[in-house]
Amino acid sequence: MEQYQALIDHLDKSLQGEGSPEMEQMLVNDPEIAREWNYLLLAVDAIQEAGLEEQVATIKNDWKAQQAAAVKPTGGIVRRISRNMAKIAAILVLVAGGAAFYKYATISSGSLYDKYYSSYELNTSRGAAEEGAIEKAYHAKDWKAVLAGVNTAKRDNKMDFLAGMADLELKKYNDAIEHFEQVIAVNAQSGSDYFQDEAQYYLAISWLAKDKVNEALPILEKIRANKDHLFHDKVAKMSFFDLRLVQYKESK
Amino acid sequence: MKVAGKYSDVELLAAIREEQDLNKAILYLYQQYAVPTSSFIIQYGGSEQDADDVFQETVISFIDVVKKGRYRMEASIKTFLVSVARNIWFNELKKRERSGYREKLFEHGRDQQEADISFQISDLEKRRQLRELVHQLGEPCKKILMLYYYENLSMKEIVDHLPYENEQVVRNKKYKCLQSLTGLIKGNPVIARQISEITK
Numbered sequence: 001m002e003q004y005q006a007l008i009d010h011l012d013k014s015l016q017g018e019g020s021p022e023m024e025q026m027l028v029n030d031p032e033i034a035r036e037w038n039y040l041l042l043a044v045d046a047i048q049e050a051g052l053e054e055q056v057a058t059i060k061n062d063w064k065a066q067q068a069a070a071v072k073p074t075g076g077i078v079r080r081i082s083r084n085m086a087k088i089a090a091i092l093v094l095v096a097g098g099a100a101f102y103k104y105a106t107i108s109s110g111s112l113y114d115k116y117y118s119s120y121e122l123n124t125s126r127g128a129a130e131e132g133a134i135e136k137a138y139h140a141k142d143w144k145a146v147l148a149g150v151n152t153a154k155r156d157n158k159m160d161f162l163a164g165m166a167d168l169e170l171k172k173y174n175d176a177i178e179h180f181e182q183v184i185a186v187n188a189q190s191g192s193d194y195f196q197d198e199a200q201y202y203l204a205i206s207w208l209a210k211d212k213v214n215e216a217l218p219i220l221e222k223i224r225a226n227k228d229h230l231f232h233d234k235v236a237k238m239s240f241f242d243l244r245l246v247q248y249k250e251s252k
Numbered sequence: 253m254k255v256a257g258k259y260s261d262v263e264l265l266a267a268i269r270e271e272q273d274l275n276k277a278i279l280y281l282y283q284q285y286a287v288p289t290s291s292f293i294i295q296y297g298g299s300e301q302d303a304d305d306v307f308q309e310t311v312i313s314f315i316d317v318v319k320k321g322r323y324r325m326e327a328s329i330k331t332f333l334v335s336v337a338r339n340i341w342f343n344e345l346k347k348r349e350r351s352g353y354r355e356k357l358f359e360h361g362r363d364q365q366e367a368d369i370s371f372q373i374s375d376l377e378k379r380r381q382l383r384e385l386v387h388q389l390g391e392p393c394k395k396i397l398m399l400y401y402y403e404n405l406s407m408k409e410i411v412d413h414l415p416y417e418n419e420q421v422v423r424n425k426k427y428k429c430l431q432s433l434t435g436l437i438k439g440n441p442v443i444a445r446q447i448s449e450i451t452k
Contacts, residue, residue, distance in 0.1 A: 008427060015401075039434040042443065044401050046382035046433065049316070050394070051402025053383055056311050059278040060304075063286070181325060184262050203260075214284070215328075218258035 004036065011040050109216070109246050113208040116238060120165050120198065138162055143169045157183045157195040164199070168206055176206045197223075197230035213246045261329045268318045281311050285330060289337045298341060306344070310337040313376065340376065378443060385436040393429035400426055 010023040027034050122138050134153060137145035146166040150159045164179030183199035186192075200219055207216035220243065223235040259267060259280055267277040289310065290303035298306065313336050317323045323332070386394055392414075399405045399413060407419040416422045437443055 004431070005427065008430060036434075039437055040430070042382065042437055043430055043433045045379075046386050046437065047397045047401040049312070049379050050383045050386035051398045052312055052315060053308075054398070055274065056278055056308055056315070059275055060282060060308055060311075063279060063282040181262060185325060188262060188266060215260065218263075219260050221258065222260075 109208045109211040109213045161195040173206050173210045201231040285333050306337050306340050
């Protein structure tokens with residue numbers, strides 16, 4: 001009983017990062033205590049699983065209630081409008097509808113990619129000899145040489161970014177996305193922002209190229225909201241109406 | 253409809269891993285991925301309720317994998333979720349012995365981009381059984397253990413939440429509840445066998 005209580009105390013303290021070294025030693029030396037310990041860890045796992053299940057179920061129910069409310073007819077007041085007003089409205093609707101239909105029929109993530117893609121201008125020439133060679137290949141638009149160079153170079157954010165750009169130019173969108181996400185993931189882990197803005201922008205552009213506006217839009221919105229972002233001005237000029245229209249169209 | 257904050261895959265993973273407003277992240281998962289995943293389950297012979305259950309299980313598995321640092325960004329979150337849902341449904345069909353749909357589902361999987369979810373599937377059934385054991389504990393025990401081990405509340409905070417006189421009473425109760433739960437786990441043959449193998 002006392003030993004069990006001591007194990008529970010050790011468990012609670014371990015969860016707060018304060019377990020006792022003596023007890024750790026006992027766990028190594030005594031298989032019976034180790035066995036009880038494993039059961040306790042499993043019990044905590046079980047509780048956390050059940051807690052997560054309840055949390056997810058609660059959110060699911062909220063989401064379902066929101067969905068039900070969104071489709072419920074709200075009723076309303078039927079307004080009387082004059083016959084002439086109705087005619088004018090009908091004509092306006094037809095004209096606007098025609099224009100909207102044309103836009104709707106022709107717009108896509110791919111068309112937005114064509115509209116907004118522009119090559120990245122590399123204007124640095126610092127670094128080691130191999131970096132110089134990669135930069136040279138980049139300036140010469142020799143994308144395969146860029147990729148070959150990156151493969152043998154020491155991996156860092158700049159290398160990943162340039163590889164991503166080379167992939168993008170070669171229309172290897174999945175590979176490009178992988179490189180840009182790698183830059184973002186490395187920065188997220190290290191807390192740095194080396195090539196972060198560039199990777200974010202071209203990641204969004206790559207998603208557009210892949211007809212995945214749902215992935216691109218949140219990134220572009222984030223850039224638009226950040227005035228210090230390197231690509232803020234460029235993104236601010238984009239038509240978010242068009243982006244949302246594509247989002248709607250592609251969700252159908 | 254209330255819209256959850258928008259996330260890129262990287263941001264969503266960070267929000268889950270660091271538990272920054274987990275509710276919002278879960279809502280986002282539902283808003284973005286519940287409908288396509290559910291349509292898929294219904295297409296392969298599931299009812300709406302099946303689709304609902306499978307997606308809930310998928311979300312739980314996904315969060316579990318991310319929190320434990322086992323999610324590798326080899327595929328997009330959507331691909332991962334669909335792969336998990338597909339496997340959960342595949343196993344469910346197996347249980348229900350509906351081989352026709354199972355074969356179709358298998359064929360479908362061959363054409364799709366697949367995430368590596370082997371580690372996730374291997375302990376899916378065990379995790380389900382563990383949750384079931386917690387539900388068998390009864391409400392007071394479940395509540396106290398969840399407040400302490402899931403909500404991370406202190407004994408003092410639990411006293412404020414539950415009708416117990418003081419921290420010592422809560423501590424004693426928690427001890428007994430944990431003992432009951434480990435008792436239930438020991439009594440579960442599948443789980444007990446796994447523990448024996450670990451501690452051999």
